[in-house]
Amino acid sequence: MSNKRKHKVKQYIEIEINETYKDTPTSKHGDSQSNELDQTNNSIQQQEPEQKYKFNVIPLKVVTLTVFLFILGVIFVIFGLIFLIKNPKKIQQYLSLLIVGSLMIIPGLYYSCLLIKFIKADSRSIQEKILNELPID
Incomplete structure (x- = not known):
């Protein structure tokens, strides 16, 4: 049984979030780090380059x-x-x-x-x- 389910964030990105159970704290820790990295990578890619002030x-x-x-x-x-x-x-x-x-x-x-x-x-x-x-x- 997979403990991952898909969620839509801001209706633009589809990411996988771990379902957390009290029984398996070790599986939660490893997968949540990869999900956090995916979220930050996606948010970095969506940001437009900011122009500097004059x-x-x-x-x-x-x-x-x-x-x-x-x-x-x-x-x-x-x-x-x-x-x-x-x-x-x-x-x-x-x-x-x-x-x-x-x-x-x-x-x-x-x-x-x-x-x-x-x-x-x-x-x-x-x-x-x-x-x-x-x-x-």
Whole structure:
């Protein structure tokens, strides 16, 4: 007596599912693994290839703010270091430039890296994960 019966899933695929009995746990285990593999293979074959997002999905406001933060932070750090090297006695005045510059570089660099990863992403699912991390309203 065969313990397999045919079922229609979504009326497109016909797969075999094991009937489970409490008497035979070993036969259930071996056949269920092959059925799971068949199901995943069939679902992979049915999926259409997803097209990647274009860069215009990200608002221009986010891109400009990210680049602006990074560039302005770098400028503040450079000027702070130059002024500090020229006049080391006034460290308190130039320390604020260094602190504000570094606070601007951190988010600017982080989101710039995310934008670069978005452009170089191989699949749409990776791009969707990156879009979830970006500060988009």
